[in-house]
Amino acid sequence: MKKINQVVTDYEKYPTKVIQFGEGNFLRAFVDWQIHQMNQKGLFKGGIKIVQPLERGMGEMLKAQDNLYTVLLEGILDGQKVQSNEVITEINDVLNPYEDYAAYLKLAEEDSIEFIFSNTTEAGIAFDEQDQMNDQTPKSYPAKLTALLYRRFELKKPGFQIIPCELINHNGAQLKDCILQYATLWQLGAEFIDWINNENDFYATLVDRIVPGYPKDRATELCQQFGYEDQLIVKAEPFLIFVIEGNPKLAELLPLKAAGINAVFTTNMQPYRERKVRLLNGPHTTMAPIARLAGIETVGQVMNDGDFSKFVNDEMYQEIMPVIDLPDAELAAYAEAVKERFSNPFVKHELQSIALNSVSKFKARLLPTLVQFEAQEHRLPRRIVLALAALLVTYGDYPEIDVQPIDMPDVMADLKAIGQKADYVEQALQDTQLWGQDLTQIKGLVTAVEADVQCLLTQGARQSVQMINQEATEA
Incomplete structure (x- = not known):
């Protein structure tokens, strides 16, 4: 079978407008999929140069395919089954700064580049004082970016629209703070700091699309269907939302909405972040212990x-x-989309994986809702x-329960010790190390949880769910 770059040859190459870490x-x-959609409609006309954030990555695999790959969308969207595939042609080059740091810094010379995107994992936006400004490649992403920005500053060129996609709150502000720390550590001067503040825009984002990745179990079948060999197929759900907080001018510079993409440009993304954490992650965290x-x-x-x-x-x-402080219609539309995503027949999402570190997840995803x-x-x-x-x-000392918790060792040890006591529920709820507050202070909570624990142990989880469903029907 021919390779993807032997079959897909007729496509337009655009000047580089994006650096992607x-x-x-x-x-x-x-x-990259969104940029492809904009380019397909003639709205962006820009390509991407990727910077490999780690020494070992997928750069060589991409180059072997002339930077082409297929995005496979499978799932339910607006009540309709979606199964589609597109070849993404926007990547112009992949740079490995650990092999050629000079080539990486040379990106600062390209006048056509306006945007910087990144997703270097939640741990990627962090300050490491060991990183220095010299000829060696810094380890951290913010240090690499600072070096590139300083070169851009030295060339007296415009700054960038910097859009991190790491899954941390206020990611843009945190990235900027790291850069300013490096500017101070490396003694880059007040003028550079002013240039960072005045010539660059940092955005906060919320990204939402389930991306299972390379469909290893179906790759051979899919390649036969596509008519070419692709070692870098990416499977994703059709649903997507991209919330971006910051300078309103970005909506014009990055015409995602005009391309039909579910993008939100806002001056306050916190309600949207809260919506996702509570309406998507919250029900996940609810269903995992009960359904298991x-x-x-x-x-x-x-x-089902x-x-x-x-x-x-x-x-x-x-x-x-x-x-949640958002319009009811908007929340209902999101809730229905979440239910479609939960029902996606193409994704097997294990409750066991959702149950990992359930205590911290409950604290972040469900406890604020309970309190409010x-x-x-x-x-x-x-x-x-x-x-x-x-x-x-699940975490307690109940021999009849065979569902095993998966959590941090200190959390497991803490609850195991408490679980052997007669007042287990009360002691667990008042443990401020677990919850960040004394939950016994919430009126009626101890009694309600104790009653539910007994119902789960004597009647079972399904009967407990049925009883609450019946209460709702009769109300």
């Missing part, structure tokens, strides 16, 4: 189960959405309370 699956199926106790293994099985799908739907609409709901409604959110009870049952 990272060549992994997510950026290629998210940012019922013998259910995947998110898809949860959504009448009892559990109603439970998840009601949690979204009756407990989570009332405490109780303060606002003067009652407890029944489904989130059951999730907390199921979590404690």
Whole structure:
């Protein structure tokens, strides 16, 4: 079979407008796919040069295919099954700064470049004082970027639109802070700092698209279907949202919406971040402990189960959405999209993987909703309370429970020790090391969780879910 670059030869190459730090699956199926959509409509007319953030990466594999690869979209979107594939042709080059640092710094000379995107993992935006300004490649992404920006400054050229996609809150501000720390550490001068502040725009982002990556189990079949060999197929769900906070001018410079892409340009992304964490990650964190106790293994099985799908739907609409500060219609549309994504028949999302580090996930994803709901409604959110009870049952000392928790050693040890005590629930809820606050201070929570723990142990998880569903029907 011929390789992708032997079959796909007729496409337009654009001048480089984007530097991209990272060549992994997510950026290629998210940012690069979006740039391809804009180019297809003649709205952007720009290419990408990728900088490999780590010494070993996928650069050579991309070059072997002339930087071409296929994005495969599979899933449900707006009630319709989607199965499509497109060849992404936007990558002009891949640079490895560990092999040729001078070539990397030479990017600063290219007048056509306006944008910098990155996804170097959550740990990538960090300051490392060991990194120095010399001929050696710095280890951290912010240090590499600082060196490139300083070269750009020395050439008296315009700054960039800097758009990090790492999954941390206020990612743009954190990246800028690291750069300013390097500017001070390396004694690059006040004029450079002024140039950073005045000539560059840093944006905060929220990125949302499930990207399972290379479909290893179906690769041979897919290549036969495509009519070429592609070692870098990226599988993704059709749903996508890109929320960008910062200078409003970016909406014109980066015409994503005009290309039909689900992009949001805003001066405050926190409600959107809250929406995702609470309406997507929250139900995940609810269903994992409860459904696992019922013998259910995947998110898809949860959504195909009448009892559990109603439970998840009601949690979204009756407990989570009332405490999010966004229009009801917008929240409902997002909730329906999330349910479609949960039901994606092409993705097998294991509840066991979602259950990893459940305590910290509950604290981040569900506890704020529980606290706000109780303060606002003067009652407890029944489904989130059951999730907390199921979590404690899973982590507790109950010989009849064969579902094993997976968490940090200190969390496991803490709950195991408490789990042997008669007042396990109360002691667990008042453990501020686990939750960041004393949950026994929430009115009625200890009693409600104790009752749910007993119901889970005596009646089982499914019966507990059915009882809450029945309560909702009768209300």
